[in-house]
Amino acid sequence: MATDKAIESKFGYLKKELKNAKTQLTFSIIVLFIVSMWYSHNTIKVHKDYQSSLMSSVSQQVVNEYQNHIAHRRQQIDRFQWRHQTELLDLYRQGALTEREDYLFLLKELRNEISGVRLFSIFDKQGVGVFRKITGDFLDDCQQEIDSTINNNGQEAMFLHKDSSSVHYDILQSLIGAQDLLYLFVAFEPTALKSILERYRLPQQELFLLRNDRHVEIELKESSNSTFSNVVMSEAEFSNFSSLVKIPKTRWSVGVRLSDNYANELFWSNYQWSFIVWAVVSLVLFLSYISQKKKSVGQMTALKQLEFSKSHDTLTGLMTxxxxxxxxxxxxxxxxxxxxxxxxxxxxxxxxxxxxxxxxxxxxxxxxxxxxxxxxxxxxxxxxxxxxxxxxxxxxxxxxxxxxxxxxxxxxxxxxxxxxxxxxxxxxxxxxxxxxxxxxxxxxxxxxxxxxxxxxxxxxxxxxxxxxxxxxxxxxxQHAQEMEIYHAIQRALNEDSFQLYRQEIRSNLSNCENSVYEVLLRMFDSMGNIVSPALFIPIAEQHSLAAELDKWVIARAFKNMAISKTKDHYCINLSGQTLADPSMVGYVKQKIEQFGVLPQQVTFEITETFAITHLESAIYFIGEITKYGCQFALDDFGSGLSSFSYLQKLPVQKLKIDGVFIKNITKNSRNQAFVSTMVTLAKSMEMETVAEFVETEEEFTMLKELNLDFCQGYFFHKPDRWIVNEMLELASNNHLQQ
CATH class of the missing domain: 3.30.70.270 (Reverse transcriptase/Diguanylate cyclase domain)
Known part of the structure; x- marks a missing residue:
């Protein structure tokens, strides 16, 4: 109880201490955020004030440039009139009877002397165009400007005239030498106007030519395309202009504002940088708080865990x-x-x-x-x-x-x-x-x-x-022996202490050049005695270790074949668990490539019982490995009840007849008949046959008479250890590592 009260008191103190630290942390982070945002706001304001001063200067320069441009155009027009006064007056006198060729000739002269000219015409004091037959009717905007010029005795409201396919502006000058009040009308392309905007535009700024009478309509923009199409701005966009200066005797104002990209970049770069600084400093403060919290809680956690571990299991949390x-x-x-x-x-x-x-x-x-x-x-x-x-x-x-x-x-x-x-x-x-x-x-x-x-x-x-x-x-x-063998299997796998034995499978044909062997796995107990495979193999299968044993045998057998550079043929037993493992196809192929073994030198043996119980897996495995070049044998054939019905489904190349039919075959006529039947069946399916457990010469003689292809048993060869030259094995290991 005293311990519980001490812990309670300590936790109360800790809670109060952490609450104060948390309050200080929150206050510091908020103040820091306000200061950083205020700094960013002021920085942006300084930038904008500087740009505003630049934009006022730029807009005034553009206005002056436009006035000079218009004045220069008027001078060019007047000089043209003095040079071509006679031709202009002649065209005027001809009026509607003016020949198109005469008009076009003079237009060509005008274009040669003044750049950007689209067309020209002469208007009387009623605002009627003399060359309407050639130029056609003018736009309503053009006619409006003509009427305004006549009424005001001068051009006071220049603006751009647009239709769906073109844009131009007009200059009207009094026709020199005319007795009546006549005006020479010249229409120009607005390219020069746009060039002025482009020439005076500074980085991070946008220049616009706006309509005074339509203050939300853009006439020209320095970065717009060649169509010069109308763009209508919202009131909010219009309010963003830092400078608006009217151009005298036009309906235009020059507007300057910061580009959207620059405004956004200025905003985000400043606030983002301030936010990063704030976040880093806040993180440092937070980590400092966390460190303090861990330090304060650490002792209490240790005391609590110590108290808990005395009465509870650390893994499950249950009482001890x-x-x-x-x-x-x-x-x-x-x-x-x-x-x-x-x-x-x-x-x-x-x-x-x-x-x-x-x-x-x-x-x-x-x-x-x-x-x-x-x-x-x-x-x-x-x-x-x-x-x-x-x-x-x-x-x-x-x-x-x-x-x-x-x-x-x-x-x-x-x-x-x-x-x-x-x-x-x-x-x-x-x-x-x-x-x-x-x-x-x-x-x-x-x-x-x-x-x-x-x-x-x-x-x-x-x-x-x-x-x-x-x-x-x-x-x-008790199951002590089973457990002991199970652990022995695991130790042998971990320590690589299994050994391979082999037993010859003798061919009944005299022209067989190379030997055939069955690979056998052996395990030894602590005293060095062989543990019967009939004892440890079932235990391995019971505890799902059979596939691991098969992998060990495959790798070691292929390694021995590679070291000895043998041309002999080897048969390797596979369990049903291996057949059911989808990764084994890739494993076998990988080991064949790793050790450089010829697939034609390898036969895999599968028992009839496992093949039937894992039929789909067996068919897939056999099919894939057979494509690679290996062969398959059906082991213990005849021991199952469904051998003949399943045999046609399994793509095997050899039948190993169960030894129960071979023992005492010389004295058992039923076994003789059964073996003869199996041999005949195998021959009809183009399969080779192997007899197991051949122990006497009499049995061997009879099996040859029954046309079996191979015989295996103690009569020919007792299993012995498969030994390879140690120096060759060392050299092979070094080669594989390289």
């Missing part, structure tokens, strides 16, 4: 065995008669899972199992992890009559757990011992010894058992 025992001792006196049940749960062969899956996944299984048991036990029941894969449950309120049924429920729940997120196709079974708490169970020591004794008896019965304490179930043989 000592705490469980203490709880029972405290609770024992309040447990009513005929109530109170304790269970002990042991996961079957969990060490096998640990060794095969690894301790990380094993720990995940234990955590998940603990959580699932916690979910399904009755309210008020307590659960403890009492050893590596054992859990104890105590329900002080459960009636004795429900004890065994509830144990079966727990067993079934564990068996049906979905562990696919940890390992595919992983499932658990358990043995459960049950002890009813009665007068004889006086303390936790008695309870635990009773539970463990009951569990031992349950495990002796086999896997997935429930046993009630004091039942008369017999104790069965």
């Amino acid at each position: 065995r000592d705490v469980f025992s203490q709880y029972f001792n405290n609770k024992r006196s309040s447990i009513s008669e005929n109530q109170g049940v304790a269970f002990v749960i042991d996961i079957d062969k969990f060490q096998v899972f640990n060794n095969s899956l690894g301790f990380t996944k094993g720990d995940s299984v234990l955590r998940m199992l603990a959580e699932e048991i916690r979910k399904v036990i009755p309210i008020g029941a307590k659960i403890s992890r009492i050893s590596n894969d054992q859990f104890a449950v105590l329900d002080s309120n459960m009636n004795h009559t429900k004890a065994q049924d509830y144990a079966h429920f727990l067993k079934s729940h564990i068996e049906n757990l979905d562990l696919s997120n940890i390992e595919e196709s992983l499932s658990l079974t358990s043995c459960i011992g049950v002890v009813k708490i009665n007068a004889e169970v006086v303390d936790s020591e008695h309870l635990m010894s009773s539970l463990l004794l009951t569990l031992k008896l349950a495990k002796n019965k086999g896997r997935n058992q429930v046993l009630l304490y004091q039942s008369d179930d017999p104790e069965l043989v």
Whole structure:
């Protein structure tokens, strides 16, 4: 209790300290943000003020340039009139009778002397064009400007005239030498006007020629295309202009504003930079706060974890065995008669899972199992992890009559757990011992010894058992030998301590140039004695290690073939698990390429039973590897009940007749008939035949008479170790590493 109060006091102090630090952090970050934004705002304002002063100067220069340009055009027109006064007056007198050739000749002269001219005409004081027959009717805007010029005795409102296909501006000058008030009208391309805008535009600025009478309409823009089409701006866009200066005697104003890109870049570069500085400084302050927080909390966390670890398992969070025992001792006196049940749960062969899956996944299984048991036990029941894969449950309120049924429920729940997120196709079974708490169970020591004794008896019965304490179930043989062999297989794989043996398969043909061998796997115990394959192979298959053994054999056999540079043929046995492994096709091809083995020198043997039970996988595997050049033999043929019906589905090249039909074949006429039938069947399907377990010369003689292609057995060759030259192996290893 004193410890709890000390921890409470420490946490109160820590909470207050962290709250003050958090307040200071928040205040600092806010103030820093305001200062950085204020700095960015002022920087942008300085930039804009500077640009504004530049834009006022630029706009005035453009206005002056436009005035000079217009004045220059008028001077050019007047000089042209003096040079061509006679021709102009003659054209005027001809009026509507003017010949087109005469008009075009004078237009050509005008264009030669003044650039940008589109056309010209002469207007009388009523505003009627003399050459309408040639020039056609003018645009309404043109006529409006002509009328305004006549009424005002001078051109006072110049602007651009646009239609769907062209843009121009007009200059009207009094016709020199005319007795009446006449005007020479000249239409110009606006290219020169746009060039002025382009020439005076500064970086980060945009220049516009705007209509005074239509202040939201753009006449010209320095970066616009050649169509000079009208662009109407919104009031908001129009308000962005920093400078607007009217051009006298026109309907134009020169407008200057910052380009959108520059304005955006100016805005974002300043605010972005300020934000980055603010973020970095804030991050430093925050990390400082986090460091302070970790430092303050660290001691309390350690104290809390220390206190928790004294009473709870660090992996599952369940109470420890000592705490469980203490709880029972405290609770024992309040447990009513005929109530109170304790269970002990042991996961079957969990060490096998640990060794095969690894301790990380094993720990995940234990955590998940603990959580699932916690979910399904009755309210008020307590659960403890009492050893590596054992859990104890105590329900002080459960009636004795429900004890065994509830144990079966727990067993079934564990068996049906979905562990696919940890390992595919992983499932658990358990043995459960049950002890009813009665007068004889006086303390936790008695309870635990009773539970463990009951569990031992349950495990002796086999896997997935429930046993009630004091039942008369017999104790069965332990599985120590199986576990020992399983671990020996794993050690041999990890230490690369398996050995390869080989047995010759003798050809019955005299012209066979190269030998044929079957590759055999051997394992040795700690005393150096051979462990029978009939013992360790089934255990490997039971615990899903058969494919790993096959990979080891394939790699080592190919390596030996490469080292010895042999031309002999080798037969390698494959398990059903290998056939079902989709990665094995690629593995075999990779090893063939790695060691440079000729596929034609390799035959893979698959047993009839496994081929039938993994038919689709077998057909796929055989088909793919056969394409690569290897051959396949169906081993133990005749031992299954469906041999003939499945034989046509399996693309194998050899049949190895089960040895049960070969033994004593000289004395068993039925075996002779059976072997003869199988040979005939194989020949009809263009398959070679092999007889196993040939042990006498008489058997060999009869098998030759029955037309078998190969014989294998102790009569020819007892299996011996496949030894390769150590120096050649060392050289091969160095070559493969390079």
